[in-house]
Amino acid sequence: MSSSTLPLTPTITVGVGENAETPATHHGRAPDSGRRPIYADDYARLRARDPRYFEWLRHIAPAAGCTRPIRLAGTMLTGETAGRARLGTASAVEVETARVLSVTNTEDMPDGVIYKPCGNRRTSVCPSCAEVYRRDAYQLIRSGLAGGKGVPAGVGTHPAVFLTLTAPSFGLVHTRRTSKTGQQIPCRPRRNPDVCPHGVDLRCTRIHASGEHILGTPLCLDCYDHHAQVVFNHQAGELWRRTTIAIRRALARTARQFGLRAGDFRLSYGKVAEMQRRGVVHYHVIVRLDGVNPDCPGAIVPPPAPLGLLDLATAIEHAAATTHFQTAGHPQQPDGWPIGWGDEGRGHYADIRPVKLTGDGDITDAMVAAYLAKYATKSTETTGHVSGRLTGDTIDLYANPTGSHPERLIDAAWTLGGVREWSGLRRWAHMLGFGGHFLTKSRRYSVTFRILRDARVIWRRTLDSSDQAEQHDQETTVVINLLAYNGAGWRTTGDALLANSAADAARRHARAARDAAADYTAADHHRAF
Known part of the structure; x- marks a missing residue:
């Protein structure tokens, strides 16, 4: 991925679209611009002329591709021990039979801070x-x-x-339909006009393109039930919880028959x-049927026969x-809102498809994992709305009871959330009422994000310090970070430009290395046969 992390309009002194910003010092001095606007190139050239430029590139490499990295400042202490380590004071590492190997202060690093990806x-x-x-989500889903x-592997x-x-x-919307x-x-x-109570003709004879902006928007905004939709978003998590209970009860009835x-x-x-484009959530779920080993409740074992795929579906x-x-x-709404899945009028509530590891025409594990991982990195942008958490000072920028479809949804969430018992709607108004996580799993479905991230950190540290690891293979290295938040974002837009370019070059190099390794493996396999 080589998308630029540069905003269209950073802090500027000229018009929109210019990559310029207000003067800022860089290592104690600023570009001599006179009255000319200061552009990213000015700061980039100044950084590139710095004697520590390549040291800076190595220093920011872990966060080089990040749009808004977190800056941390403080002290890092490293010690080695064969015993148990504990943090004693803010200025020393106390360990049994241990010694402090090094004390590193961020003041001695380029820019005086550590750059950490925003995540x-x-x-x-x-x-x-x-x-x-997305890659972690893919591994998490596919491993299950x-x-x-x-x-x-038996799963x-x-x-x-x-x-x-x-x-x-919740109302008629423009959509793509297939025969x-x-x-x-x-x-x-429609052959004849179909006029709603608000005088809007609810016909649409167009065949919409896949990326058309009108998709997901109501044919009549006044007919659409925006209040019911944000309430559904707000209650979707509870509906899923009740659905899992109902699935277990239905399976239990089947199990008793066996x-x-x-x-x-x-x-x-x-x-x-x-x-979805209309601003309502729906769930894509991998549901797996496991057995239970009484001697080891945490083990993942096959379900008892004859419970099988048909019973689960x-x-x-x-x-x-x-x-x-x-x-x-x-x-x-004194009687409340009814919450349920699907379209009762058509009798369609869920789409259920078996998952197989291999097979032509089947839904495979890799296909499902890639599909779900893709949606795990998306949010409300498909509706045309992107914002942070809204407050009383910012709500008027995004909410309008007579405005566009997203504006009406935000207004509905904010209006209904004015009641204390429904205050969660205001908290999640920027998410159109949905306050749940976009990727969740049951406890024993698969590995966790933390395990994947810890494994990546250990691999990187092992790679960077392989020599030291060989010298002290019988000892334990203890690293204690005494770091505090220093800010977010790059110092200048020029730094962002250079960091983004370096990250893109690293990605291209890694991609070329993977392609070369794949070609070598394929050639070696061909020679073997």
Whole structure:
């Protein structure tokens, strides 16, 4: 990924689109610009002339591709011990039979700080960090289907389905439709005018393109139930919780018919929330059926026979169709809102497809993992709305009861959230009412993000300090960081430009190395046969 991290309009002294910013000192001095605006190139050239330029490049390498890295300042202490280490005071490492090997202060580093990637999962915020998150999400999801990363390979034989749970309709929207043969057909064709109570003709004879801006927008904004939609977003997590309970109960009834107990099986799942163009969430879920080993409850074992794929799919279908509830009352809706999956009028609640490791025409583990990982890095940008958390000072910038579709959804969330019991809607108004995580999983589905990240850190540190590791292979290295937040973002836009260019070059080099390794492996395999 080589997307630029440079904003279109940094802190500027000239018009929009200029890559310029206000004068700022760089190592105690600023470019001599006179009355000319100061551009990123000025700071980039100044940085490149610095004697410590290449040291700076190596220093910022871990965060080079980040849009808004975190700056940390303080002290790092490194010690070695064969015993147990503990943090004593803020100025020393206290360890049993230990010695402090080094004390490093960030004041001696380039810029006097450590740059740490922001770690944001959203592609629209930080493409580089989102790519790291996407790859971790891929490994997390795929290991729950095919094994690896500490998950036994036997999970590949467990019954598993790819489940899509959609929200009900809250009004007519522009959409892409296909016939049974896969041919594109008009959005909403009608022979005669179909006028709503607000005088809007609800016909649309266009065949919309895939990226068309009008997709997901209501045919009549006044007919659309924006309040019900933000409430559904807000209650989607509770609806999923009740659905998992219903699936387990349905499977338990089936298990009793086979002479099994409810404690003989376990549901494991990995779930990704996708924000549709109309601004409502729906869930893509991998549901796996496991067994339970009484002697080792944490082990992942096959489900007891004869429970299988058909039983799992039947239980999910029943739960999706029957799980619904009524929310608590609200001054604007005293009886509350009904919450349930799918479109009751069409009788469609869930799309359930079996997952296989291999096979032509089947949904494979790699396909599912890549699909879910892609949506794990997205948010509300598909609706045309991107903002941070909203407050009373900023809500008027994004909410409008008579404005566009996203503006009306934000206004609905903010308005309904004015009641104390519904205050969560205001907290998540920038997310159109949805306050859940975009990627969640059950405890024993697969590995965790923390394990993946810790493994990556250990690998990098081992790679960087292999010599020291060989010299002290019997001892334990203890690193204690006494760091404090110093700020966020690059010092100048010129630094961002150079860091982004260096990160892009590193990505290209790594990609070329992987391609060369793949070509070498293929050639070696060809020679063997």
